Amino acid sequence: MVPFPLPPDVLRTLPEVQRWVDTPAIAAWGAPYAPTLTAAGGVAAGGGRLPSSAVPSLRHSVTVDACAWLNRGGKSAAAGADQSAGARVGSSPPATVAAFDDDLGVPVSVKSMMYVPATSPDGSTVLGVTVADEVVACSKGIGRSGSVGSLGRWVLSPSEGVLTYAFGTEDGRHVLFGMIRQGQAETNCVMSVLRRPTIPGGVPFLVSRLSTLSQRVDGVVSSPAGLADGAVGGAADGDASASVLSAARRFFSRTVGTFGEAAVPAFSDASLASVAGQAAAAGAVGSVTSTIARMEIASSSVVVRLRAAALASAGVHPGGLRLSRPDVFRGVGGAPSAAMRPSTPRRSRIELATVPDEVTRARIVRNREAARRSNAKRRARTQEARQVAAVAAAAVEALQGGLAEGGGALP
Secondary structure, three states: OOOEEOOHHHHOOOHHHHHHHOOHHHHHHOHHHOOOOOHHHHHHOOOOOOOHHHOHHHHHOEEEEEEEEEOOOOHHHHHHHHHHHHHHHOOOOOHHHHHHHHHHOOOOEEEEEEEEEEEOOOOOOEEEEEEEEEEEOOOOOOHHHOOEEEEEEEEEEOOOOEEEEEEEEOOOOEEEEEEEEEOOOEEEEEEEEEEOOOOOOOOOEEEEEEEEEEEEOOOOOOOOOOOOOOOEOOOOOOOOOHHHHHHHHHHHHOOOEEEEEEEEEOOOOHHHHHHHOHHHHHHHOOOOEEEEEEEEEOOHHHHHHHHHHHHHHOOOOHHHOOOOOHHHHEOHHHOEOHHHOOOOOOOOOOOHHHOOOHHHHHHHHHHHHHHHHHHHHHHHHHHHHHHHHHHHHHHHHHHHHHHHHOOOOOO
């Protein structure tokens, strides 16, 4: 299909986007993936970095491996799905799984995902991070725009069984917004790919939008047994947020299993019909794509690898690094105590007129000139860093202002 622009009022009506403007806390959490930002603005807002609030919650994460194959139909696919389910619960030998893979051919998507619950602003909604590693990347309608980045964010409402997520591509030019509604017999998912504007204040373009219906074909209705060590983290006893964390783990654990999926382009929303127009008539509505997906609890090695990748992306502020106990070596207001402050005398400036040796005077002049050039470069770098910080602050202020006014800021 041909991408078409989405005005702010239409953009906010999409269910997968609307959830991100429900509250200021959710809006701030999704700010790095706002489709109204440029790629550079998304990076400045924190895209591609693990939030510091998510680091302590890595122990509560749920990690899964996911594979998907095109469903060519026929007896082998249905039989293979049943055999795979039997192998996973231990009623068939492991060789059956290999046969299932061979029957379906080469997978179209292979990836590992770690779901990290970071915080719960209201005690009922969970804000979290997804750490992903795509071995075989699925285009998700992005085409040549690049693969999905390794970090994304999500909002989960356990009581409703609804997960809303956002991802960005590695180059930051595109963002993905999706909403998964989990039911007892089937799961519905709608996902949009948006191309960000190239200039601040521009309008994003809708590249693709898919609606997927997923049904379990392995007959398993409960959380899987035999979880790998560390694949599903636990909550500490007495933790006030233990119930919310448990609900989040149950949600992601229910995604484990074998599923039949059918995806179709989704442009039937009333809000989209007014702007899609000829684009939909020209091929936005296509045929059904059928796949078979299998989700498994990841091994401990995958858990360790994704945790390391997540921590490597987290920024560390130098002020947070300490080599000693702050209560012993710090005084009032965080300043070093008088007893611990070193008494290093300052060296007075040397007057060239008092230096009798010509060679020594020349060396002093050269050193001062080198110091002057070094200080000028350092001041230039500091000024550049301040300008970058000002741009990031202006982007966040614009997002908050647009949210308050109901304008086209962050979804």
